[in-house]
Amino acid sequence: MADPAVMISKAEILKMLAELMKDATVFAPASNGKKLDYMPVRNVEDIVFGDDIPYKSPKEIFFPRTEKIITFKDGDAEAEISTEKYVLFGARPCDLEALDIMRKVFTEGRFKDPFFEERYNNTLIIGVGCVDKKPGCFCDERETDMGYSDKCDLFLGAQGAEDYFQALHLSEKGRETLGRYIDGLRTFQNTGHEFKPAHTLSIDATEEELFDKIDWESLVETCQGCGMCTYICPTCHCFGFKDVDEGGCASRYRNWDSCMFPKFTLHASGHNPREERHERYRQRFAHKYLYVKKNFGAVACTGCGRCVRACPAGVNIKAIAEKIGEDLQ
Amino acid sequence: MNDNPYLPLKAEIQEIIQETTSDLDVKTYRLKFAGDRKMEFMPGQFVELSVAGTGEAPFGFASNPLRNDTIDISIKRTGTLTDVIHALKEGDTVFVRGPFGNTFPVEKLEGNDILYIAGGIGLAPLRPLITYMLEDVNRSKYKKIQMLIAARSSKDFIYFREYEEWRGMKDTEVTLTIDNEEEGWNENVGFPHNLVAEMTFDMNKTYAVLCGPPIMIKFVSQKLIEMGMSLDRIYTTLEMRMTCGVGNCGKCNIGHKYVCVDGPVFNLAELGEMPDEY
Numbered sequence: 083m084a085d086p087a088v089m090i091s092k093a094e095i096l097k098m099l100a101e102l103m104k105d106a107t108v109f110a111p112a113s114n115g116k117k118l119d120y121m122p123v124r125n126v127e128d129i130v131f132g133d134d135i136p137y138k139s140p141k142e143i144f145f146p147r148t149e150k151i152i153t154f155k156d157g158d159a160e161a162e163i164s165t166e167k168y169v170l171f172g173a174r175p176c177d178l179e180a181l182d183i184m185r186k187v188f189t190e191g192r193f194k195d196p197f198f199e200e201r202y203n204n205t206l207i208i209g210v211g212c213v214d215k216k217p218g219c220f221c222d223e224r225e226t227d228m229g230y231s232d233k234c235d236l237f238l239g240a241q242g243a244e245d246y247f248q249a250l251h252l253s254e255k256g257r258e259t260l261g262r263y264i265d266g267l268r269t270f271q272n273t274g275h276e277f278k279p280a281h282t283l284s285i286d287a288t289e290e291e292l293f294d295k296i297d298w299e300s301l302v303e304t305c306q307g308c309g310m311c312t313y314i315c316p317t318c319h320c321f322g323f324k325d326v327d328e329g330g331c332a333s334r335y336r337n338w339d340s341c342m343f344p345k346f347t348l349h350a351s352g353h354n355p356r357e358e359r360h361e362r363y364r365q366r367f368a369h370k371y372l373y374v375k376k377n378f379g380a381v382a383c384t385g386c387g388r389c390v391r392a393c394p395a396g397v398n399i400k401a402i403a404e405k406i407g408e409d410l411q
Numbered sequence: 412m413n414d415n416p417y418l419p420l421k422a423e424i425q426e427i428i429q430e431t432t433s434d435l436d437v438k439t440y441r442l443k444f445a446g447d448r449k450m451e452f453m454p455g456q457f458v459e460l461s462v463a464g465t466g467e468a469p470f471g472f473a474s475n476p477l478r479n480d481t482i483d484i485s486i487k488r489t490g491t492l493t494d495v496i497h498a499l500k501e502g503d504t505v506f507v508r509g510p511f512g513n514t515f516p517v518e519k520l521e522g523n524d525i526l527y528i529a530g531g532i533g534l535a536p537l538r539p540l541i542t543y544m545l546e547d548v549n550r551s552k553y554k555k556i557q558m559l560i561a562a563r564s565s566k567d568f569i570y571f572r573e574y575e576e577w578r579g580m581k582d583t584e585v586t587l588t589i590d591n592e593e594e595g596w597n598e599n600v601g602f603p604h605n606l607v608a609e610m611t612f613d614m615n616k617t618y619a620v621l622c623g624p625p626i627m628i629k630f631v632s633q634k635l636i637e638m639g640m641s642l643d644r645i646y647t648t649l650e651m652r653m654t655c656g657v658g659n660c661g662k663c664n665i666g667h668k669y670v671c672v673d674g675p676v677f678n679l680a681e682l683g684e685m686p687d688e689y
Contacts, residue, residue, distance in 0.1 A: 163415075
């Protein structure tokens with residue numbers, strides 16, 4: 083871990099967030115009326131502390147489910163780049179690691195995605211550690227340390243005695259924020275902490291083996307193809323465009339799409355490269371566990387467990403990965 | 412290209428050329444970019460073409476990359492967007508992003524005989540390569556050029572007006588074939604894979620470049636392989652739903668490759684290493 087580390091109280095954190103709220107939208111764990119979610123909060127009292135993990139990932143702050151990207155004005159096209167300032171508070175290590183994978187996909191490929199990049203650069207990211215795994219979580223098996231991630235500007239360790247948090251600044255933006263809003267920082271000797279992943283859940287196979295040696299049809303026969311897993315996943319990033327005529331002025335929107343939907347790959351000719359549901363599930367799985375690893379050096383599954391908790395049919399990606407591992411032996 | 416790969420350039424339809432005369436379903440659009448801008452591209456690449464308010468889709472360049480004052484895009488009427496495009500008139504505005512994708516390996520092909528096999532609108536993405544090779548500055552780099560162009564009927568050929576010119580060039584042959592006999596048709600009748608079997612070429616000094624319906628590519632490839640051509644000498648160009656063009660949206664993802672950035676041009680050896688999801 084990076085030094086120096088400081089101790090800050092919950093009251094100081096709330097004061098800091100209240101200040102940040104003056105010129106930025108603060109997203110933090112809060113109730114959406116039904117579930118805990120990363121919500122835009124206007125009042126720091128709405129922020130829910132504690133160890134519960136928000137139902138959805140915070141990806142839509144950076145990659146909204148729908149966003150206007152192009153406006154056609156006076157016969158010409160203009161890009162709609164967001165200049166909004168955001169603060170993401172309370173992101174869990176699994177979400178931070180996932181966001182970093184998404185950052186790589188959108189900014190380290192052969193083209194940069196300016197819409198994502200601007201939102202990412204305009205966001206102060208404050209992470210917080212988890213104390214316990216929740217049902218469905220398998221972060222440790224996916225080599226994600228639930229107690230720490232450096233993929234943020236500031237990281238708060240799990241809440242300690244007397245409402246104090248160990249805070250680490252991991253970027254200039256984080257350091258500057260701490261210095262500006264927190265008086266009389268109490269430093270502590272950061273000894274770091276050891277993280278030993280449980281047995282590592284990864285797939286060491288070629289694409290050919292994954293296609294030929296696995297009986298995907300029976301493996302995912304309960305999958306309903308609803309796409310819930312892709313919407314709730316912190317690394318899924320498939321999208322499509324939709325042009326809309328808005329009273330004489332046309333706009334182009336980018337919307338989330340899902341590789342689990344049959345029309346996702348449908349050609350105008352009627353041909354569909356992934357006609358069957360199990361082929362689409364295989365695509366989602368192979369993309370996470372093989373393709374992103376090959377292209378960007380990291381498995382695009384951080385073990386957040388969201389798809390496991392949300393799936394209406396009980397499809398469990400961890401169990402599937404384990405079964406595949408056995409079948410490939 | 413500008414810094415934002417999603418921001419399209421405005422272009423004017425300078426000319427619309429009716430290609431097929433059977434059901435009038437293929438037209439070529441000659442586009443000129445606003446402000447006399449030019450789009451530099453190489454054979455094999457594609458653009459994302461859109462009509463504001465309707466939508467966007469990928470189309471291959473169909474014109475000579477060395478003459479890019481304008482670009483040609485040939486479009487078959489097949490869906491919502493292409494219906495709207497087919498209703499456009501000369502002088503109308505479209506938007507274009509690009510160029511995207513890899514290119515035919517023009518340098519690797521140098522010093523070889525080239526065998527083109529195209530079916531229907533499959534000739535469109537090959538036209539940049541054909542015209543690039545036939546340019547005076549390039550012609551000597553390639554040896555014999557044979558083209559086998561197939562269409563459903565005599566009225567379904569595209570760029571028909573250019574065949575005579577191509578035939579008149581040195582070491583250049585154009586063979587035409589249609590599916591069924593027609594009155595007054597003096598050229599070949601039959602599917603391309605059967606005609607390929609009758610053609611003569613040096614397997615070790617020829618590159619084949621194919622584009623057409625999947626079934627044509629399959630049968631012609633099989634025939635060429637049977638005849639002894641190696642997989643890495645047979646090139647084709649894949650068609651997938653390349654929505655973003657930049658390797659992110661996921662729609663053209665096959666294995667760890669994205670057709671929009673790693674393709675659309677692949678040889679059969681490369682395709683053999685990819686999952687069969689195209």
